[in-house]
Amino acid sequence: MHSALFTYIAQYTQATLTEEQQALVQQAFHPKKLRKKQYLLQEGDICRYMGFVVSGAMRQYSVDEKGAEHVVQFALENWWVGDRESYLMLTPSLYNIDAWEDTQLLVVEKADLLQLYEQVPALLQMARQMDDRHSMATQRRINAAISFSAEKRYAEFVECHPEFVQRFPQHLIASYLGITKETLSRIRKQAL
Amino acid sequence: MHSALFTYIAQYTQATLTEEQQALVQQAFHPKKLRKKQYLLQEGDICRYMGFVVSGAMRQYSVDEKGAEHVVQFALENWWVGDRESYLMLTPSLYNIDAWEDTQLLVVEKADLLQLYEQVPALLQMARQMDDRHSMATQRRINAAISFSAEKRYAEFVECHPEFVQRFPQHLIASYLGITKETLSRIRKQAL
DNA sequence: AAAAAGCGTTGACAAATGTCAACAGGACAG
DNA sequence: CTGTCCTGTTGACATTTGTCAACGCTTTTT
Numbered sequence: 001m002h003s004a005l006f007t008y009i010a011q012y013t014q015a016t017l018t019e020e021q022q023a024l025v026q027q028a029f030h031p032k033k034l035r036k037k038q039y040l041l042q043e044g045d046i047c048r049y050m051g052f053v054v055s056g057a058m059r060q061y062s063v064d065e066k067g068a069e070h071v072v073q074f075a076l077e078n079w080w081v082g083d084r085e086s087y088l089m090l091t092p093s094l095y096n097i098d099a100w101e102d103t104q105l106l107v108v109e110k111a112d113l114l115q116l117y118e119q120v121p122a123l124l125q126m127a128r129q130m131d132d133r134h135s136m137a138t139q140r141r142i143n144a145a146i147s148f149s150a151e152k153r154y155a156e157f158v159e160c161h162p163e164f165v166q167r168f169p170q171h172l173i174a175s176y177l178g179i180t181k182e183t184l185s186r187i188r189k190q191a192l
Numbered sequence: 193m194h195s196a197l198f199t200y201i202a203q204y205t206q207a208t209l210t211e212e213q214q215a216l217v218q219q220a221f222h223p224k225k226l227r228k229k230q231y232l233l234q235e236g237d238i239c240r241y242m243g244f245v246v247s248g249a250m251r252q253y254s255v256d257e258k259g260a261e262h263v264v265q266f267a268l269e270n271w272w273v274g275d276r277e278s279y280l281m282l283t284p285s286l287y288n289i290d291a292w293e294d295t296q297l298l299v300v301e302k303a304d305l306l307q308l309y310e311q312v313p314a315l316l317q318m319a320r321q322m323d324d325r326h327s328m329a330t331q332r333r334i335n336a337a338i339s340f341s342a343e344k345r346y347a348e349f350v351e352c353h354p355e356f357v358q359r360f361p362q363h364l365i366a367s368y369l370g371i372t373k374e375t376l377s378r379i380r381k382q383a384l
Numbered sequence: 385a386a387a388a389a390g391c392g393t394t395g396a397c398a399a400a401t402g403t404c405a406a407c408a409g410g411a412c413a414g
Numbered sequence: 415c416t417g418t419c420c421t422g423t424t425g426a427c428a429t430t431t432g433t434c435a436a437c438g439c440t441t442t443t444t
Binding site for chain 2: 421424
């Protein structure tokens with residue numbers, strides 16, 4: 001169960017963990033199974049742990065006054081879920097996170113993770129690389145949001161995230177792009 | 193000239209640097225003055241250093257096919273400028289960064305900064321906190337972009353970034369919000 | 385098997401936002 | 415001082431996108 005995580009760490013850091021370090025990681029990261037539609041976090045909750053997705057598919061979304069959902073993030077295998085703001089500041093989250101497919105997670109609490117960073121430098125290294133990747137991706141997404149038409153945003157999305165296109169339905173992708181499902185449907189029709 | 197940076201580091205880390213560490217920081221961070229309108233980075237350049245804004249105002253923006261500018265980031269005193277993606281990956285930048293007011297920077301090259309992180313742990317700590325703040329802010333901005341109307345995005349912007357409203361003209365703020373200057377002008381008129 | 389919920393599509397129409405052109409005042413450079 | 419550029423505003427109009435309702439189809443639940 002933890003091996004996916006070890007592989008992932010190795011991939012990001014070119015470092016192999018000692019057996020001792022592996023044991024520490026196994027102690028800190030707890031397996032958690034979520035059935036489809038089950039919440040990992042609900043609006044108002046404080047996000048007390050981060051999760052590493054071993055298998056499955058999850059989404060993070062906000063709900064507006066009218067009850068409409070807006071997908072802020074998708075997460076598949078080998079990616080992380082959790083609301084960073086709530087996690088870092090210990091404030092009630094603005095978001096919901098739930099499983100879109102049955103999902104296996106490895107969750108780690110903040111205190112344990114901070115301690116691990118000292119014991120397993122490779123983990124810290126990995127975290128920084130994750131942050132880097134994340135900040136580059138969000139920068140591009142913001143640029144797309146303010147610069148591109150809906151059509152162009154969708155084209156870029158398909159090119160950069162074909163995995164998401166396969167695993168999530170169109171109305172979620174539309175919401176991720178900041179448009180309605182009807183508009184996305186028309187864009188797709190036109191693009192043929 | 194470097195004292196603003198020391199104050200900033202202290203504020204973020206509750207750590208005071210030793211004289212030795214201060215000397216190392218002074219060696220690595222080079223003062224750079226930019227006149228209004230002068231480029232720090234142009235599209236296609238590789239971003240070889242990050243800058244800490246001691247005084248002044250800068251903006252990072254992209255230019256679309258039609259020649260329209262889209263502001264991706266503003267930076268005032270005590271904030272950082274540079275294109276993270278280009279800096280991290282050593283790829284040509286998609287953005288331009290220029291001074292909106294006469295600006296004093298402290299710039300630091302990647303290799304020097306990485307070395308400093310080892311010598312001055314407080315700097316590393318600060319960098320991580322910066323990344324955290326940045327990722328929380330961008331998450332909110334993305335959520336606003338996909339969830340809110342232009343009017344609401346502007347209201348939130350004014351509330352969260354009054355400094356920007358004072359120092360940058362409306363057409364730049366409009367572009368930051370992903371709308372045209374005419375639309376912003378109408379929103380402001382209506383909001384009275 | 386039947387019913388319900390989820391998904392994608394379409395049409396008619398409404399609302400939001402963009403585009404283009406013009407204008408006015410202020411800042412600024414020659 | 416004078417002209418130019420920058421900024422913000424306004425109006426008329428075009429385009430994009432959203433809203434609402436309906437439909438067919440599949441999947442899930444009962």
